[in-house]
Amino acid sequence: MKRTFILVHNQARQNALRCVAEADFGMCVTVCEPTRSLEQNALMWPLLDRLAKQVVWYGVKLTSEDWKDILTASLRKQRTAPGIDGGFVVFGERTKTYSKAQLSELIELIYAFGAQHGVEFENTKEIA
Structure with missing residues (x-):
């Protein structure tokens, strides 16, 4: 599963944080421009x-x-x-x-x- 969050407001940031917190070990997280x-x-x-x-x-x-x-x-x-x-x-x-x-x-x-x-x-x- 791939999820992409565009951090344009606080809710998007919270959604991304929640997704990372719930991710299985071994998943990969990338933050980029x-x-x-x-x-x-x-x-x-x-x-x-x-x-x-x-x-x-x-x-x-x-x-x-x-x-x-x-x-x-x-x-x-x-x-x-x-x-x-x-x-x-x-x-x-x-x-x-x-x-x-x-x-x-x-x-x-x-x-x-x-x-x-x-x-x-x-x-x-x-x-x-």
Whole structure:
């Protein structure tokens, strides 16, 4: 059985405490920030698509997925490794586990980077 409590008022907190007090030994309890919202995810991909369509990066057009890797690597202080066939691989992060605050940071980075490179993000704010 899995129970999720969003601590938005005292009753929710009391319900969570009661559930923990009644839980069997061996159960696992996790308290964490809420993960990204569907609205944030729905905004992120059109923004990345605008970068992919409008920015040429060192002579190359990149995909939305490529831009996500580059920007998440930048946001979390990138790591690299030598590629199997030469070159380097830059490790980005998977955003599905991002908190709302972390995804907000990424979206702000996308806007800032896009502004520096003349990207037009028309109508993307209507999505969120």
